[in-house]
Amino acid sequence: MTAELVLQIVLTVAAGLIGVGLFGALSQQTIVMVMMGLELVLNGVLLAGGAAWYFLAPELPDAQMLVVVALVVMAVEMAMGFAVTVAFYRARQLDMIDMASDLRG
């Protein structure tokens, strides 16, 4: 099997994760489920970054750094998402994004 074919298969899997995550983030109504969709998108980025490092430029650390940044973004998204969820619930007893549509910018 050629390296290019394996790379394309892995990247297609990553694209699948990004597509599924985007569907979830756009369609779910509860805040925590929206966050799970965003996490799936970042999961796809992790996979694509790892594949890019192995198949395209293993002599450079840049793709590994991208994976590290994606991991940190996941942690920050999770922490801030839950903080906002708790603050929302405390202020209005809501857990659905449709109930907070008056916050639209």
Next chain:
Amino acid sequence: MLSDLSGWAITAVAVLGVLSVAAGVAVFVVDSMARATFALLASFLAVAGVLLALDLVYLAVVTALMMTIEMAIMAVFMIMFMMNPAGLMPMTMVHNAKGSAAVGAGVFVLLAVGIWTIDWPTTNPVRPDDSTRQLGEAIMGSHMLVMLVIGIGLFTTILAGTVLATSRGRYDRLGPGLDAEHPDDPVPGGLRR
């Protein structure tokens, strides 16, 4: 050029790749919030397995450990906030499902067309002896700015999380203009009393 992954590694990548997407789909299909959380964990662990097969040992272990803890915390929040944590009844809480599915499928098709039409430069990569050492040296050397920005970002997150988690801030104590004569505290004492 032939891939220098062994047959076992290619099989593992293929199986874990299918598993990660299947678990990702399951997140939005299952009825229970707890099950959805653990489906997401399965997806993350499958991706960590692929990273392991691609020689990224450190990043794979970090992904697996971090996501296991993160999903454990997420399961607690899920059960706190969701109306159907145990999956005792069917549950769909979606809006604009068709539009969202169209956007998700459209993005996938767009990315897939790009992936399968680009002529990828995969010839003669020079592999480092140790990918973890390569990453560590980059973090402490040429890519230190990235780590500095990450550090500031994480510190800001700690501050913002604390501010959001505080039930009463200074505006609750001293009014919207911060000009109250005496702070409105449930317990007397403290500043400006």
